Amino acid sequence: MAKLQEIFEELKTLPPEQLESVADYVHRLHYTSQQERKAALRSNAGSLSDQEAAELTQIIEEGCEQVDEQNW
Numbered sequence: 001m002a003k004l005q006e007i008f009e010e011l012k013t014l015p016p017e018q019l020e021s022v023a024d025y026v027h028r029l030h031y032t033s034q035q036e037r038k039a040a041l042r043s044n045a046g047s048l049s050d051q052e053a054a055e056l057t058q059i060i061e062e063g064c065e066q067v068d069e070q071n072w
Helices: 002-011 016-044 050-063
Strands: none
Touching: none
């Protein structure tokens, strides 16, 4: 978090027009990152066989902690 705080302090010293440029850049980075994640998911969709998916489902159901809502 120290890096984020350092960047924030530097941003506070920028004139408004440069701050606008920084905001545009950050928005583009965020949008690009979202699009890259979606593309990666799409390119890997269906990469498990039916048998592999069934095995993974079984492992998750057996090995992962289950939340018992009655004990909340």
